[in-house]
Amino acid sequence: MRRQARRWKGSVVSSAPSFLERHEFLLRRLHSLAGLVPVGAYMMVHLAVNASVFGSPRIFQRLVFHIHSLGPVLPLVEWTFIFLPIIFHGAFGLFITTGVKPNIEAYPYNSNLRYTLQRATGVIAFLFIFWHVFHMHGWFHNHFWVTYVAHPLMGAEFSPYNAGSSAALAMQASFLVPVLYTIGILAVVFHFSNGLFTLGITWGIWISPTAQERAKLLANVVFVIFAVAGMASIVGLYSMSQEKIAEVRAEEDEAYKVLVETGDIVPNPEKHSPLSEYAPGKHSDAEESDVEEGE
Amino acid sequence: MIAHANKPKTFFVKILRQDAPGKPSYWEKFELDYEPELNVISVLQKIAAKATTAGGQKTTPVCWDCGCLEEVCGACTMVINNKVRQSCSALVDKLLEDGREIELKPMSKFPVVRDLYVDRSRMFNALKKVKAWIPVDGYYDLGPGPKQSRGDQEMAYPLSECMTCGCCVEACPQYSKIELTPNVGETPEEFEDRKVDTFNRNFVGAAAISQVALFNLNPTGKMNAGERLDALTEEGGIQVCGNAQNCVAVCPKKIPLTMSIGRIGRAVTFNTLRKWFDRPAKKH
Numbered sequence: 380m381r382r383q384a385r386r387w388k389g390s391v392v393s394s395a396p397s398f399l400e401r402h403e404f405l406l407r408r409l410h411s412l413a414g415l416v417p418v419g420a421y422m423m424v425h426l427a428v429n430a431s432v433f434g435s436p437r438i439f440q441r442l443v444f445h446i447h448s449l450g451p452v453l454p455l456v457e458w459t460f461i462f463l464p465i466i467f468h469g470a471f472g473l474f475i476t477t478g479v480k481p482n483i484e485a486y487p488y489n490s491n492l493r494y495t496l497q498r499a500t501g502v503i504a505f506l507f508i509f510w511h512v513f514h515m516h517g518w519f520h521n522h523f524w525v526t527y528v529a530h531p532l533m534g535a536e537f538s539p540y541n542a543g544s545s546a547a548l549a550m551q552a553s554f555l556v557p558v559l560y561t562i563g564i565l566a567v568v569f570h571f572s573n574g575l576f577t578l579g580i581t582w583g584i585w586i587s588p589t590a591q592e593r594a595k596l597l598a599n600v601v602f603v604i605f606a607v608a609g610m611a612s613i614v615g616l617y618s619m620s621q622e623k624i625a626e627v628r629a630e631e632d633e634a635y636k637v638l639v640e641t642g643d644i645v646p647n648p649e650k651h652s653p654l655s656e657y658a659p660g661k662h663s664d665a666e667e668s669d670v671e672e673g674e
Numbered sequence: 675m676i677a678h679a680n681k682p683k684t685f686f687v688k689i690l691r692q693d694a695p696g697k698p699s700y701w702e703k704f705e706l707d708y709e710p711e712l713n714v715i716s717v718l719q720k721i722a723a724k725a726t727t728a729g730g731q732k733t734t735p736v737c738w739d740c741g742c743l744e745e746v747c748g749a750c751t752m753v754i755n756n757k758v759r760q761s762c763s764a765l766v767d768k769l770l771e772d773g774r775e776i777e778l779k780p781m782s783k784f785p786v787v788r789d790l791y792v793d794r795s796r797m798f799n800a801l802k803k804v805k806a807w808i809p810v811d812g813y814y815d816l817g818p819g820p821k822q823s824r825g826d827q828e829m830a831y832p833l834s835e836c837m838t839c840g841c842c843v844e845a846c847p848q849y850s851k852i853e854l855t856p857n858v859g860e861t862p863e864e865f866e867d868r869k870v871d872t873f874n875r876n877f878v879g880a881a882a883i884s885q886v887a888l889f890n891l892n893p894t895g896k897m898n899a900g901e902r903l904d905a906l907t908e909e910g911g912i913q914v915c916g917n918a919q920n921c922v923a924v925c926p927k928k929i930p931l932t933m934s935i936g937r938i939g940r941a942v943t944f945n946t947l948r949k950w951f952d953r954p955a956k957k958h
């Protein structure tokens with residue numbers, strides 16, 4: 380009513396409230412929730428799965444096979460539960476961040492530093508995830524896109540049916556890759572663990588100062604756990620020797636053969652590394668191609 | 675006294691001045707003889723009496739606001755050596771411990787009326803928006819209200835100390851300055867309407883959130899708890915808080931603001947869910 384009256388009088392400066400303004404509370408709460416589930420939950424599982432490559436590329440491949448046993452439904456699951464929530468949380472997060480002036484110089488408190496870092500790491504996370512998904516996954520698995528856009532730009536390097544070996548090669552593509560991954564992972568993990576702390580205030584889970592101190596401790600523990608997990612996968616992938624990669628690839632191909640026979644995995648030539656014996660355009664003669672490619 | 679030992683003979687006061695709303699601001703420096711036990715208000719009184727800059731030039735007296743002179747009204751709040759605080763309780767002996775100069779600026783989140791005097795009406799508007807009062811006025815005696823437990827009283831007391839001074843929002847990175855000027859052809863009422871509307875659409879700030887915690891704790895105030903929570907989920911409500919926790923760090927009354935934010939954050943979530951599922955408001 381008030382707004383309408385205001386408009387009649389012709390004294391409007393700001394336009395009628397936009398969708399974002401009218402639903403500010405709901406959107407902020409959804410943004411907060413999305414940071415925990417599904418995005419945060421995905422990150423925890425993702426980093427844990429990736430860390431397994433440090434101990435055993437075989438376990439890593441087994442976990443990836445599990446995920447990819449979804450076959451043709453996988454892209455739907457990825458977009459609904461991973462990509463769209465990340466895009467929503469990320470885009471809305473950037474929107475929240477713009478227009479706010481950090482004042483850390485004037486008020487150099489610990490909590491203000493966390494606040495400022497939460498925004499800074501959000502921006503880093505945005506850039507990192509945008510590039511990282513392109514680098515490993517490619518964003519789209521359309522044949523044209525993968526062949527003519529992603530591959531020439533060092534994207535879509537990950538081949539799910541040769542998980543460990545292709546991820547290792549992707550990580551070793553340049554010394555910059557592990558550097559960028561380290562920055563990206565530390566930023567995302569800080570963002571997530573500090574986000575966990577603020578989320579507890581947002582939703583009123585930890586209220587008293589004592590409870591908040593304990594929650595901060597918990598957040599720090601979460602940070603350490605997932606930072607270590609992330610570093611483990613980077614080190615595991617970056618330090619894999621060429622011989623080891625070839626060995627791992629042969630093992631992956633063997634596992635694939637068995638799983639296709641049992642029907643647990645749907646054949647899909649695009650999910651093999653170009654160096655795999657099952658790569659498109661190669662006949663599946665294991666011994667022969669192994670000798671040719673093994674470096 | 676030890677505190678006054680080796681103090682300078684004179685000291686400087688640098689003030690960020692502004693002649694009127696919307697006018698450019700400029701620095702002026704004043705030199706004063708040192709005396710023990712000055713506070714910033716007495717310094718400002720001396721400067722007003724002198725009205726001469728350190729360079730010896732005549733100038734207009736510096737304008738500021740104050741009331742109680744004992745840190746309970748909040749009117750004299752300004753930014754002193756880059757920290758927001760009350761000028762009546764800012765002691766010169768303390769401030770001179772780190773140098774011979776004191777820097778005074780008006781708060782940056784409110785429109786300047788003149789010099790160090792700002793217009794905090796947005797804060798008072800926020801109290802209206804969240805109905806920070808208990809409606810007990812009427813034509814007949816309503817009888818004694820319900821009793822408040824000892825525990826609740828102890829929780830409420832610190833919250834009741836808020837003096838709407840503005841320190842919390844001055845330090846809050848999520849709270850941005852709003853300064854409006856009348857449009858051509860706009861009547862004062864229309865301008866006031868537009869101002870209230872703009873205030874209501876921007877962040878209410880920690881003080882108002884904490885006042886909701888206070889009044890929703892009161893046994894009579896509880897009866898309007900839902901309305902206050904509704905106001906805090908409108909545009910500019912509690913959701914704008916980004917948990918920087920500067921508010922609690924600078925509050926001169928040490929009000930546990932982040933505790934209020936957490937408690938109200940939880941209450942608004944439940945309040946919103948109840949409304950969604952069309953459930954009656956909780957009778958505490």
Ligand code: HEM
Nearest residue numbers: 411414419422469472473501504505571574577578581916
């Ligand atoms: C893609 C880029 C991202 C951007 C730009 C971004 C931005 C933000 C911002 C600005 C906030 C603060 C919101 C507020 O205080 O109101 C935030 C909170 C949060 N973010 Fe992100 N974020 C991103 C990615 C992520 C990721 C990948 C995760 C999980 C791993 C995540 C988890 C969280 C959590 C848990 C919160 C706390 C919510 C709360 O305090 O209520 N974010 N994000």
Ligand code: HEM
Nearest residue numbers: 422429457461508512515516537539546564567609612613
């Ligand atoms: C230790 C560092 C990391 C490694 C080695 C790594 C590795 C990978 C690999 C191999 C893929 C491709 C999976 C596939 O196509 O099936 C992938 C996808 C993806 N990663 Fe990471 N990742 C890391 C950190 C992160 C972090 C911190 C995030 C942020 C939450 C993240 C988000 C994603 C997303 C959103 C996808 C695409 C979703 C999907 O493929 O299902 N990654 N990552």
Ligand code: SF4
Nearest residue numbers: 836838839840842925
């Ligand atoms: S909460 Fe504290 S800082 Fe904020 S207005 Fe009240 S007394 Fe001032």
Ligand code: SF4
Nearest residue numbers: 846915916918919921
């Ligand atoms: S906790 Fe919220 S209200 Fe307090 S300073 Fe931070 S953003 Fe502002």
Ligand code: FES
Nearest residue numbers: 741743745748762
């Ligand atoms: S004059 Fe009242 S608080 Fe300083």
